[in-house]
Amino acid sequence: MADPMKIRASAKEGITEVKILMSHEMETGQRKDTAGALIPAHFITEVSAEHNGKQVLAAQFGTAVSKNPYLAFKFKGGAKGDKLAVTWMDNKGDKRTDEVQIA
Amino acid sequence: MNLQRREALKAGGGLGLFGLLAAAGLITPGQARAEWNKSAFDAKTIEETLKALGASAPANSADVQITAPDIAENGAVVPVGVVSALAGVEAIAILIEKNPNPLAASFMLPAGTEAAVQTRVKMGQTSDVYALVKVGGQFLMTKKEIKVTLGGCGG
Known part of the structure; x- marks a missing residue:
């Protein structure tokens, strides 16, 4: 299981701003190790954010997203104390969900 | 007539498979929307x-x-x-x-x-x-x- 995500969600004037920092290698599959063999690709393919069970963002990542991906977005609605859950899934089928309360 | 029936069957069959996968937990609603x-x-x-x-x-x-x-x-x-x-x-x-x-x-x-x-x-x-x-x-x-x-x- 991968390390937990760092998620910050803050509601202000009816708009919730979400910042997510995921912990993932994001290996492109283009790099070679010291022996010259290709390092197989290992990267997050999908990220989904849900506010009280309703999807507010669905993202698809390619290999070009940086290591330990950062993602920020905003949505209308959301109040202090509401739940925001973020899930990612990688190309090896690993996944992780973390939940925070909107501040 | 026959053609329509076929289309209807095809659509029904497709839905059936999808429903099955969803029920089996292979497809979550999020995935279904954007693979x-x-x-x-x-x-x-x-x-x-x-x-x-x-x-x-x-x-x-x-x-x-x-x-x-x-x-x-x-x-x-x-x-x-x-x-x-x-x-x-x-x-x-x-x-x-x-x-x-x-x-x-x-x-x-x-x-x-x-x-x-x-x-x-x-x-x-x-x-x-x-x-x-x-x-x-x-x-x-x-x-x-x-x-x-x-x-x-x-x-």
């Missing part, structure tokens, strides 16, 4: 990527803005944001022309989510970065050149 677009992420050129995304001829638009540095010192971490003042933006995609696979990330925005996303991408070399926005079934695009200085010598 990872392999052909778009595997495309080697901007044109191929746009085709795979279903955006054949996006119009250039000043209503789409890329927020990114003009010069990125570290190509492994280039902050890129896409903002649009247009209402009803359904999807945003970030493309980097000179990367092995131009498509870096795409975002589906349900109603209520603002057209403002930010992430960090890798860039192999100085390149034009494109932001593609889908609004009301139409595709709009804008681009910005980001210079990548390797080695951090600032040249």
Whole structure:
């Protein structure tokens, strides 16, 4: 299981701003190790954010997203104390969900 | 008559399979809406990527803005944001022309989510970065050149 995500969600004037920092290698599959063999690709393919069970963002990542991906977005609605859950899934089928309360 | 019946059967059969997969937990609602677009992420050129995304001829638009540095010192971490003042933006995609696979990330925005996303991408070399926005079934695009200085010598 991968390390937990760092998620910050803050509601202000009816708009919730979400910042997510995921912990993932994001290996492109283009790099070679010291022996010259290709390092197989290992990267997050999908990220989904849900506010009280309703999807507010669905993202698809390619290999070009940086290591330990950062993602920020905003949505209308959301109040202090509401739940925001973020899930990612990688190309090896690993996944992780973390939940925070909107501040 | 017969043809219609066949169509109906086909549609029914398709739904049945989907329902089965969903019931078995293989497909979550999120996945069902947006499955990872392999052909778009595997495309080697901007044109191929746009085709795979279903955006054949996006119009250039000043209503789409890329927020990114003009010069990125570290190509492994280039902050890129896409903002649009247009209402009803359904999807945003970030493309980097000179990367092995131009498509870096795409975002589906349900109603209520603002057209403002930010992430960090890798860039192999100085390149034009494109932001593609889908609004009301139409595709709009804008681009910005980001210079990548390797080695951090600032040249």
